[in-house]
Amino acid sequence: xxxxxxxxxxxxxxxxxxxxxxxxxxxxxxxxxxxxxxxxxxxxxxxxxxxxxxxxxxxxxxxxxxxxxxxxxxxxxxxxxxxxxxxxxxxxxxxxxxxxxxxxxxxxxxxxxxxxxxxxxxxxxxxxxxxxxxxxxxxxxxxxxxxxxxxxxxxxxxxxxxxxxxxxxxxxxxxxxxxxxxxxxxxxxxxxxxxxxxxxxxxxxxxxxxxxxxxxxxxxxxxxxxxxxxxxxxxxxxxxxxxxxxxxxxxxxxxxxxxxxxxxxxxxxxxxxxxxxxxxxxxxxxxxxxxxxxxxxxxxxxxxxxxxxxxxxxxxxxxxxxxxxxxxxxxxxxxxxxxxxxxxxxxxxxxxxxxxxxxxxxxxxxxxxxxxxxxxxxxxxxxxxxxxxxxxxxxxxxxxxxxxxxxxxxxxxxxxxxxxxxxxxxxxxxxxxxxxxxxxxxxxxxxxx
Amino acid sequence: xxxxxxxxxxxxxxxxxxxxxxxxxxxxxxxxxxxxxxxxxxxxxxxxxxxxxxxxxxxxxxxxxxxxxxxxxxxxxxxxxxxxxxxxxxxxxxxxxxxxxxxxxxxxxxxxxxxxxxxxxxxxxxxxxxxxxxxxxxxxxxxxxxxxxxxxxxxxxxxxxxxxxxxxxxxxxxxxxxxxxxxxxxxxxxxxxxxxxxxxxxxxxxxxxxxxxxxxxxxxxxxxxxxxxxxxxxxxxxxxxxxxxxxxxxxxxxxxxxxxxxxxxxxxxxxxxxxxxxxxxxxxxxxxxxxxxxxxxxxxxxxxxxxxxxxxxxxxxxxxxxxxxxxxxxxxxxxxxxxxxxxxxxxxxxxxxxxxxxxxxxxxxxxxxxxxxxxxxxxxxxxxxxxxxxxxxxxxxxxxxxxxxxxxxxxxxxxxxxxxxxxxxxxxxxxxxxxxxxxxxxxxxxxxx
Numbered sequence: 047x048x049x050x051x052x053x054x055x056x057x058x059x060x061x062x063x064x065x066x067x068x069x070x071x072x073x074x075x076x077x078x079x080x081x082x083x084x085x086x087x088x089x090x091x092x093x094x095x096x097x098x099x100x101x102x103x104x105x106x107x108x109x110x111x112x113x114x115x116x117x118x119x120x121x122x123x124x125x126x127x128x129x130x131x132x133x134x135x136x137x138x139x140x141x142x143x144x145x146x147x148x149x150x151x152x153x154x155x156x157x158x159x160x161x162x163x164x165x166x167x168x169x170x171x172x173x174x175x176x177x178x179x180x181x182x183x184x185x186x187x188x189x190x191x192x193x194x195x196x197x198x199x200x201x202x203x204x205x206x207x208x209x210x211x212x213x214x215x216x217x218x219x220x221x222x223x224x225x226x227x228x229x230x231x232x233x234x235x236x237x238x239x240x241x242x243x244x245x246x247x248x249x250x251x252x253x254x255x256x257x258x259x260x261x262x263x264x265x266x267x268x269x270x271x272x273x274x275x276x277x278x279x280x281x282x283x284x285x286x287x288x289x290x291x292x293x294x295x296x297x298x299x300x301x302x303x304x305x306x307x308x309x310x311x312x313x314x315x316x317x318x319x320x321x322x323x324x325x326x327x328x329x330x331x332x333x334x335x336x337x338x339x340x341x342x343x344x345x346x347x348x349x350x351x352x353x354x355x356x357x358x359x360x361x362x363x364x365x366x367x368x369x370x371x372x373x374x375x376x377x378x379x380x381x382x383x384x385x386x387x388x389x390x391x392x393x394x395x396x397x398x399x400x401x402x403x404x405x406x407x408x409x410x411x412x413x414x415x416x417x418x419x420x421x422x423x424x425x426x427x428x429x430x431x432x433x434x435x436x437x438x439x440x441x442x443x444x445x446x447x448x449x450x451x452x453x454x455x456x457x458x459x460x461x462x463x464x465x466x467x468x469x470x471x472x473x474x475x476x477x478x479x480x481x482x483x484x485x486x487x488x489x490x491x492x493x494x495x
Numbered sequence: 496x497x498x499x500x501x502x503x504x505x506x507x508x509x510x511x512x513x514x515x516x517x518x519x520x521x522x523x524x525x526x527x528x529x530x531x532x533x534x535x536x537x538x539x540x541x542x543x544x545x546x547x548x549x550x551x552x553x554x555x556x557x558x559x560x561x562x563x564x565x566x567x568x569x570x571x572x573x574x575x576x577x578x579x580x581x582x583x584x585x586x587x588x589x590x591x592x593x594x595x596x597x598x599x600x601x602x603x604x605x606x607x608x609x610x611x612x613x614x615x616x617x618x619x620x621x622x623x624x625x626x627x628x629x630x631x632x633x634x635x636x637x638x639x640x641x642x643x644x645x646x647x648x649x650x651x652x653x654x655x656x657x658x659x660x661x662x663x664x665x666x667x668x669x670x671x672x673x674x675x676x677x678x679x680x681x682x683x684x685x686x687x688x689x690x691x692x693x694x695x696x697x698x699x700x701x702x703x704x705x706x707x708x709x710x711x712x713x714x715x716x717x718x719x720x721x722x723x724x725x726x727x728x729x730x731x732x733x734x735x736x737x738x739x740x741x742x743x744x745x746x747x748x749x750x751x752x753x754x755x756x757x758x759x760x761x762x763x764x765x766x767x768x769x770x771x772x773x774x775x776x777x778x779x780x781x782x783x784x785x786x787x788x789x790x791x792x793x794x795x796x797x798x799x800x801x802x803x804x805x806x807x808x809x810x811x812x813x814x815x816x817x818x819x820x821x822x823x824x825x826x827x828x829x830x831x832x833x834x835x836x837x838x839x840x841x842x843x844x845x846x847x848x849x850x851x852x853x854x855x856x857x858x859x860x861x862x863x864x865x866x867x868x869x870x871x872x873x874x875x876x877x878x879x880x881x882x883x884x885x886x887x888x889x890x891x892x893x894x895x896x897x898x899x900x901x902x903x904x905x906x907x908x909x910x911x912x913x914x915x916x917x918x919x920x921x922x923x924x925x926x927x928x929x930x931x932x933x934x935x936x937x938x939x940x941x942x943x944x
Contacts, residue, residue, distance in 0.1 A: 056505075059689055060667075062688045062689035062692065063661070063688070063689045064687075064688050064689070065659070065662070066686050066691075066699065067686065067700035067702055069688070069700075070702070070723075071702055074719060074720055074723045075709070077723055078719055085709075126688075129692075129698065131698075171709060175703075175705060178705075179661055179687075182663070183664060183666065183667065183670055184666070184667075186662065186665070186666075187666040212628055213627070213628050213635065213827070213829075214631070214635055214824050214827070216635070216636045216664070216668075216669040216818070216823075217632065217635075217665065217666065217668035217669040217672055217673075218504050218509075219665075219668035220636075220666040220668065221512060222504055222512070223666055224666075237515050238512070238513075238628075239515055239518065239575075240504065240508055240511040240512045242515075243511065243574055243578075249515045250515065251514060251515030251516035251519055253516055254516055254627075255830075255831070256520070256627075256831035257520045259831050259839045260529060260532070260534075270523060270527055271523055274523045365824050365826075369665070369823040369824045370823075371824060374665075374818040374819075374820055375814050375817070375818045378662070378663070380662075381704075382705035382708050385708060385709055390708045391708075
């Protein structure tokens, strides 16, 4: 029974969230006495989804912090022992395993392009190999959702966007850590209580159709809810949207002591209904009552509503953002790029990786606009631009001073996006003309490894 | 710091994984003394994604079991208190809250069509309303993934399919509970250690390119790995796939005591390479060495490889299944359908819900083929076919005898799919001609509510 109700993963099981081959390969390295060999692994993506012009790297610092504290608990070791796939000596080694290497990351909320590392791990192969599955899973979620959310907040401009998507997200962890990604990308609030409390994002909520239906009359429902909650938001489309708005106006006329903060439109032609609702509210002397729209919104429909000058004050976004429906996955790879001090790279058909430890330099022109990136070797000198990767974990210890402060992330993201040319921030499908060059030294190395 | 490394959600926080409005609405019901009013809420979907002809309902029993034991812990109450949105009296009530109603569900792994309930909750509104967000989140994940996995196992026929997708799934909970959905849908094994151990699915693993690259020569890597693991799978495409196969053959010639179970092809023209690899292996006297293919596979590419008679013994599937990339969300709704014994339904533009408590009857013809469903009122009598919904939770107590046994689910799913006409199981986009009728009584009620 207890397995049935355990919602997710306890700390002492987290190290088992791993692909089996990481453990069998590591046992092989251990048997061959190769496990102490120094390596570098690089986390990057090879190409953008068709509907994306950049990705917003998110979760790489979060993941690095978790991994720096990862341990194989007694429970975990026992479960591995039960599989009869591992030697007692290897399991003893694993019981004492801890990460003692370095992890370089870009700041949370950094726009990135193909082949630019989000994160690099410098560690003995017996450590770096074991992190692969978990780091990819953790970064995948936050980066996928932050990238979608950044497009949505970009489309919404100065209009607040609120997350209503918890119910459609992929499970518990996605719902909770997703709010962290949303916050980084500049989403203003969430309906998700635990996600909001844990990650410090404002809690928002309106009402559901069921509340209206639980009363005999929409008017009774509005009156009751407004009495309980000053300045609340009333959902007006259960029967007919504009009739609903008129009933809100009637309610305030009958009971002037009540206050209503907003009405929410959740179906139909949102732009047209918003204009007519705005006119009704203004004519009744309620220019202060805001209009919130929801119902299948994404960056495209939000941009269209704004282009059309729909008088919508805030947007509630659910499903499309919650699973990043048009690009639910980023093609992340975590690849060995250096082994025993030597650059390594895999040459299979159609897949190319850049060898060795790397750094990314982002250059700005005199006006402060980003004008191109250079991927270079990490130790290369004399390159212009801002170096994006910094060491967040050193010798296994998290450098907390290097962590991106969550409260600063949204402003950093917004500012960064404003400094990119419009062909990077454009919402429609298509490739940007943003240049990502290789440094001469990396280019030489890549063609000679 | 501790928040940073907490991977997911502890039991005592689970009740906070809720949309804020569920709590504010419930507080409103409580203040209005409506919270004890009996209700029924129904969980269903309005329409299929374009790329789906059925969904495989999964997780509804799992969710019901979790919800029957849900509590607001002291920690949870304290956190709600800190928001200053709730009255002390309401929080006292919430601290003693427990689910005492009934939950009807269809068995795990039931193919369903639009408007057929996966689950119905009969409970006072102060209980049923609070479950909405969590039940939707939980069922969303497993149903979305099981539906995709069922298409993939259907395409693969008798060929085993193994899950390699943990790294691309949406976070920790998706990766762990995803394996439960995969198992239900007939996936044969997983690389995901924790998911496999927790949900009783065989662990599978091969090797990664990094292991090959960590050796000076592919031959050395093959030899070392085969020495450590009898009958293992060797990854042959790091440099050149067919050269890799020849090196496996050479290895077995040089060291006849070693055994190799399979080779894995992970790039290039998988069908063509499999034919040439098979010929090389057969000619060298190794008809027993199997060929496993992976690399961006989904149901369509698997069906094509099988149509093309590619000699592939097993398929490894990752990203496409891990996020159900072509349909990452099912449009689930959890709607109030009965209140105080009266049918209720919302009539907003473009959305229709069927009122009242329901049952679904699935009819078979003389040959055992499914020939249509009828959605009826739950208490209606005299209808033919198998009743799909049964009470899994009664008076708050889980009826463990009613739970679908996990080990029986895959065979049940396979058998059910074989009993549907081919226009339901076809993989290409398009609508099936499967009929889902309303019973006369439900039809009358729906048009008169």
